[in-house]
Amino acid sequence: MTVLALEVGPTRIAAIEIADDVGPDQVKQIPVPERQTWERVRELMQDIAAGRDIKAVGIASGGPIDMSSGVVAPSHISDWEAGFPLVDSMEKLFPAATVALALDGVCLSLAERHFGGTREVMDSLAMYVSEAIVGGVMVGGFVVVGRTGNAGQIGHVLVPGYDVPCSCGGRGCLEAVAGGAALVKWANGQGWGGASVEALVAAAGEGQQVAISALERAGTALGRAIASVAALLDIDRVVVGGPVTAAGALLWKPLQNAIAMHARLPFLPGLRAIPSELGDLGLLAGAGVLALSSIQQQQS
Numbered sequence: 001m002t003v004l005a006l007e008v009g010p011t012r013i014a015a016i017e018i019a020d021d022v023g024p025d026q027v028k029q030i031p032v033p034e035r036q037t038w039e040r041v042r043e044l045m046q047d048i049a050a051g052r053d054i055k056a057v058g059i060a061s062g063g064p065i066d067m068s069s070g071v072v073a074p075s076h077i078s079d080w081e082a083g084f085p086l087v088d089s090m091e092k093l094f095p096a097a098t099v100a101l102a103l104d105g106v107c108l109s110l111a112e113r114h115f116g117g118t119r120e121v122m123d124s125l126a127m128y129v130s131e132a133i134v135g136g137v138m139v140g141g142f143v144v145v146g147r148t149g150n151a152g153q154i155g156h157v158l159v160p161g162y163d164v165p166c167s168c169g170g171r172g173c174l175e176a177v178a179g180g181a182a183l184v185k186w187a188n189g190q191g192w193g194g195a196s197v198e199a200l201v202a203a204a205g206e207g208q209q210v211a212i213s214a215l216e217r218a219g220t221a222l223g224r225a226i227a228s229v230a231a232l233l234d235i236d237r238v239v240v241g242g243p244v245t246a247a248g249a250l251l252w253k254p255l256q257n258a259i260a261m262h263a264r265l266p267f268l269p270g271l272r273a274i275p276s277e278l279g280d281l282g283l284l285a286g287a288g289v290l291a292l293s294s295i296q297q298q299q300s
């Protein structure tokens with residue numbers, strides 16, 4: 001029984017065959033294409049399927065998505081921005097497969113619940129901070145999907161103290177402050193000459209002050225947003241992954257300080273924010289959970 005997972009992520013499109021023991025070496029990935037996105041995705045899926053019958057495909061996609069129609073419209077993919085029927089297209093590619101779609105953050109939350117840092121809690125927030133910010137919430141042991149499938153987008157929660165235009169059209173969103181692209185842009189405006197989150201994290205590690213300040217800015221904004229969400233949902237665990245978190249204490253210290261300063265309600269002292277252990281596999285692992293549960297649902 002071959003089960004595949006697909007990630008339509010912030011910076012890459014990736015696929016993996018779901019098995020008991022999977023690792024980063026098994027991931028096949030391409031950068032997000034400029035055009036002909038479906039053609040590239042189809043090639044990637046055919047490559048990993050290798051001519052076998054596919055039983056199920058789980059898809060973790062950037063939003064917005066429409067769960068009921070299976071249409072995705074991720075804002076960072078230009079030829080899908082107006083909406084692309086990803087579930088229909090995948091069903092045509094693999095006619096014997098059940099195809100299940102969820103928001104990237106919903107898949108991340110599923111992965112942390114099954115394999116990661118929220119296994120032993122019922123109420124949690126999972127985040128992945130790369131170019132963009134992916135988020136998903138679990139309440140009472142259930143991952144919150146939302147009315148249209150787009151719940152959990154903490155990247156567009158407003159953070160006080162910032163008034164930066166966001167890609168969503170709003171202002172002051174967390175992603176516009178603490179997302180990797182926003183951090184690089186801010187650091188460039190302060191005279192730093194690098195071009196990627198990884199370079200920014202490395203520069204901070206070498207003691208470059210602008211890079212350190214960028215990570216302080218990100219940590220503070222993340223901590224404020226986490227404190228707000230924790231108060232709203234009464235959660236006790238937050239797991240944060242992604243390249244921005246590789247900065248270690250330079251990010252985590254201001255993040256924890258902001259939580260300590262703002263999460264003051266009597267039910268929040270147990271709130272813990274911890275690094276993710278899933279590396280870059282979170283979205284794919286969650287898409288795998290989605291695919292396997294779609295098979296179970298079909299059989300029951």
Ligand SMILES: [Zn+2]
Pocket residue numbers: 155156166167168169170171173175
């Ligand atoms: Zn926004």
